[in-house]
Amino acid sequence: MVGNTSPVVLMVDNDEHLLAAVRRALSGFFDFVTFTNAEQALEWLGENAGRVELIIADMVATRRGDCFLQRAARNAPNVPRILLAANMSGMSLRDAISQAMVTRVLAKPVSVSVLKDAIDRVMRLKKPVRKADSKLTALAVNAALDRGDFRPVLQPRFRANDLRLSGSEILCRMPMLEKDYSIEEIFASCHNHPVINRLTSQMMTVMINMAPRYHDLMGDAAYIGLNLSVYSLKHPEFLEQIIRFYERMRMRGVVVSFEIPERQISVNDHDLIANARRLRERGIALFIDDFGSGNNSLDLLRDEAFAGVKLDRDLVAGVTTDLLDDAFVEWIARVCSKLGLSLSAKGIKNRDLANRLQIHGVTEMQGFYLGAPVPLEEWEAAAQIALSDCG
Structure with a gap:
């Protein structure tokens, strides 16, 4: 029994x-x-x-x-x-x-x-992810946007084989709201609400305005990743906005890719998969973020709608200490290589972890060890100092 x-x-x-x-x-x-x-x-x-x-x-x-x-x-x-x-x-x-x-x-x-x-x-x-505090609502996030509590930052990304700059990811920070809540809780409170479209739209506006500076700063490595909610990707009008944004950025010399969290994806969500395929047909790369954090990871690889995956931070952290995590990442790297998919790892915290992932065949890395998220102005200032030192 x-x-x-x-x-x-x-x-x-x-x-x-x-x-x-x-x-x-x-x-x-x-x-x-x-x-x-x-x-x-x-x-x-x-x-x-x-x-x-x-x-x-x-x-x-x-x-x-x-x-x-x-x-x-x-x-x-x-x-x-x-x-x-x-x-x-x-x-x-x-x-x-x-x-x-x-x-x-x-x-x-x-x-x-x-x-x-x-x-x-x-x-x-x-087990379900812990929900944000009940006091934090999508309307509270909307009010924070009204107050201007919004700041984009850039985190550099690097090619895994030689650790040379390959692009960056633009991240949202909400300093006042983050005094009481984590950024994860903030996004969780509105990821399935129209306010997430407003937040993403503001990110897009900033990126369009800053595109010439991105290109001047990164040159040929002006590839920028932007996070999306599945809610946004499934919204027909917002999908058109995503396509127009991609084309405007491309005209300014910056190539944009998009990332959606695995936990929000269902392999049976036909509307989502159809829209993902539409992006791929137009040459717009869509990646599965936090790969390995859910229970449908491998099912998602069977669909050709996605350009690649970004490994979950906790999974990456266990590569040098947990034999199971290490074996799983090694196997996923082989799968992605067979399928022609990009494989990125975030949360790189030391050289040993970077070395191990290089051996496994990860194609791209990011993390505080390689480069912390900073406002565009700080990155430009650091680049100017480095240029002066070389001169």
């Missing part, structure tokens, strides 16, 4: 010894339901999909010859999936994503401790 207090985990593997070891070691943390037979597992899942919080499986084939995880994804699409892969080097990564549609990949043989760490991580990602 499956208990009612612990998370229910369905695990399917041909190795009964592994299943037994997992049941013995982890039964105090999770309620495991295990099968060696894919058809029996699918029958059980069909009757109990609402109770299952995680599915773990090897590439076990069903009677029809397809992959168990492929069938499981149709039966329980909202349940995250972990793939146990016995031979990653011999497996087509594209096929693995297409068939398994997994949340994480673990290479076999896998220890029980590593498996527990992976389960804990996926379970944490399923």
